[in-house]
Amino acid sequence: MSKDLDTTASEELALSSRGYRLYKKLGEGSYAKVYLTDYKNPKDGKTAQLACKIIDVSKAPKDFVKKFLPRELDILIKLNHPHIIHIQNIFQRRNKYFIFMRFAENGDLLEFILKKGAVSEAQARVWFRQIVLAVQYLHEMDIAHRDLKCENALITANYNIKLADFGFARYVVDSHGKKVTSDTYCGSLSYAAPEILRGIPYHPKIADMWSIGVILYIMLNKAMPFDDGNIKRLYEQQTNKRWRFRAKVIDLLSEQVKKLTTHLLEPDINKRWKVEQVLNSDWIAMDARLLELTPPEQYALQCAQEEKKKNQAGIKTTTPLPKNKKKLDSIEDINIVEDEKIYVYFVLYTHRQFIK
Numbered sequence: 001m002s003k004d005l006d007t008t009a010s011e012e013l014a015l016s017s018r019g020y021r022l023y024k025k026l027g028e029g030s031y032a033k034v035y036l037t038d039y040k041n042p043k044d045g046k047t048a049q050l051a052c053k054i055i056d057v058s059k060a061p062k063d064f065v066k067k068f069l070p071r072e073l074d075i076l077i078k079l080n081h082p083h084i085i086h087i088q089n090i091f092q093r094r095n096k097y098f099i100f101m102r103f104a105e106n107g108d109l110l111e112f113i114l115k116k117g118a119v120s121e122a123q124a125r126v127w128f129r130q131i132v133l134a135v136q137y138l139h140e141m142d143i144a145h146r147d148l149k150c151e152n153a154l155i156t157a158n159y160n161i162k163l164a165d166f167g168f169a170r171y172v173v174d175s176h177g178k179k180v181t182s183d184t185y186c187g188s189l190s191y192a193a194p195e196i197l198r199g200i201p202y203h204p205k206i207a208d209m210w211s212i213g214v215i216l217y218i219m220l221n222k223a224m225p226f227d228d229g230n231i232k233r234l235y236e237q238q239t240n241k242r243w244r245f246r247a248k249v250i251d252l253l254s255e256q257v258k259k260l261t262t263h264l265l266e267p268d269i270n271k272r273w274k275v276e277q278v279l280n281s282d283w284i285a286m287d288a289r290l291l292e293l294t295p296p297e298q299y300a301l302q303c304a305q306e307e308k309k310k311n312q313a314g315i316k317t318t319t320p321l322p323k324n325k326k327k328l329d330s331i332e333d334i335n336i337v338e339d340e341k342i343y344v345y346f347v348l349y350t351h352r353q354f355i356k
């Protein structure tokens with residue numbers, strides 16, 4: 001096996017007895033490494049190429065191991081959507097978790113943009129809609145992704161998007177069906193909504209919509225809308241709407257896409273567009289084929305809606321609400337989940353930079 005691999009001989013043996021052979025590093029995140037893997041089903045001999053994300057809990061912070069990782073695994077096994085990466089198998093051995101998933105042959109969206117340049121508006125519309133449908137499915141399941149960024153939008157051989165990396169994802173309702181806000185600040189700084197930077201408990205679904213706006217901007221511009229490592233300055237740029245489309249593309253882009261981007265990069269959470277407004281936007285409608293859901297997209301959405309109904313029916317109503325119920329200056333009153341402690345989890349430095 002390649003020197004690239006951190007797996008021990010006994011791990012390799014355990015993996016190969018299940019038909020897996022890891023052989024090449026595909027990517028690396030904060031606490032995980034992702035490898036290209038050959039798989040041969042021991043029962044029927046069928047083969048496939050997969051990606052394997054290895055999380056070594058002995059190298060990760062306690063908060064990640066106790067809180068984020070269990071959530072990631074719990075959420076991953078529930079998801080089934082055409083634009084979310086398919087999980088083939090998960091297993092744990094000593095300190096390591098091995099998450100086997102579909103291999104995205106064309107890498108991630110950031111890699112693609114860095115290599116090929118800004119995405120044409122027609123292609124961006126197709127990819128953006130796929131990302132938004134995946135987010136609609138998650139939000140319908142009452143899950144917020146909380147780390148939406150180009151690196152987490154993977155591209156298959158057929159140039160379809162598969163959303164990945166649920167390391168920061170969480171449920172946004174509590175056991176009483178009440179909306180909860182987050183005060184754990186996750187994700188990448190460049191994609192973080194102003195309300196996150198402000199350091200107040202935030203609505204994770206609404207913050208996801210901001211990140212989606214940043215992704216759209218990056219696809220069209222091959223640049224970040226806001227680019228400052230200093231949180232205070234970044235916050236000021238965001239709230240004063242100090243961003244513009246790059247000179248290279250501004251005259252080429254449609255008014256419809258400019259309007260959509262502006263409604264997503266909206267600092268006021270009450271005005272920021274939600275999933276349905278995006279999917280019904282004039283920009284998506286410019287390609288009539290994209291207005292209809294494909295049968296797999298329709299099926300996945302239906303499943304999510306049914307799951308939500310089931311959960312709502314099973315919600316306990318007799319248990320008293322947590323004591324720390326707190327009103328905030330936002331659209332609804334909210335319960336702050338007790339286990340959440342303020343923890344800054346920003347990935348401040350990105351490995352890959354845009355060359356303007």
Ligand SMILES: Nc1ncnc2c1ncn2[C@@H]1O[C@H](COP(=O)(O)OP(=O)(O)OP(=O)(O)O)[C@@H](O)[C@H]1O
Pocket residue numbers: 026027028029030031032033034051053085101102103104105107108147151152154164165167
């Ligand atoms: N299924 C896959 N197919 C191809 N490449 C993949 C796949 N999964 C992950 N990668 C690559 O590995 C990188 C890291 O994966 P992932 O984002 O899941 O790890 P992470 O540790 O959770 O990252 P982060 O610290 O950014 O949250 C991705 O950006 C992508 O380039």
